[in-house]
Amino acid sequence: MAQLKLQPETAVQTEIYAKFFHGLSNPTRLRIVEILLDGEKNVSQLVEATGATQSQVSNQLACLKWCGYVTSRQEGKYVLYRISDERVRTILQLAKAIVADNAEHIRCCTRM
Template identity: 35%
Template sequence: MNLEMQRFKAEFFKALAHPLRIRILELLAEGDKNVNEIQTLVGSEGSAVSQQLTILRAKNIVSGTKEGNKVIYTLKDPMIIELLAVARQIFNNHLVDTITILDKFKEDDDLITSPKN
């Protein structure tokens, strides 16, 4: 893989590296929304939402279309939905692994602390 592709990927993932941006993308995966709708759904200040949307727009992850006095935001590429689903699955896999490890520690701890008959 060439260096330009690696740089693109790094910049792309940096653009996703904020919890509010991820939440915004999850909301847009459900359908197009304006800033006020996004703000209400995330329970955040409009300036914070606008700031994150600006970053996502700059990286061509979302686009905005003016409709009257509102800007409607949409995902530029529907594959973002798949990417978020894969990220969720990776998280779930890590969670399952962590739970398995914790269960093993508990079993080992129970063996150590159990009174012997």
């Protein structure tokens, strides 16, 4: 049986993947994504849930929306945000499982 040979990533692809993960590296952005996994929320609800300012939440939502983590829709005077792709849930579930196995090492890491 022939082995499938994977081609190495190009530098551009690697940079895009790194930026994708960087999108979740900010604690406020990550918290917003986690909250939105439970369903649509408006900015006021996200402000209340995160404890961040309205400006911080709006800025982080703009980043998350631009990079494709979340999408929005207008409902009356409110803009409701939601996760744009259910695979984001899977990514976070996998990350939590890996972190659970390596939490102390990650916590103590001085290289990141």
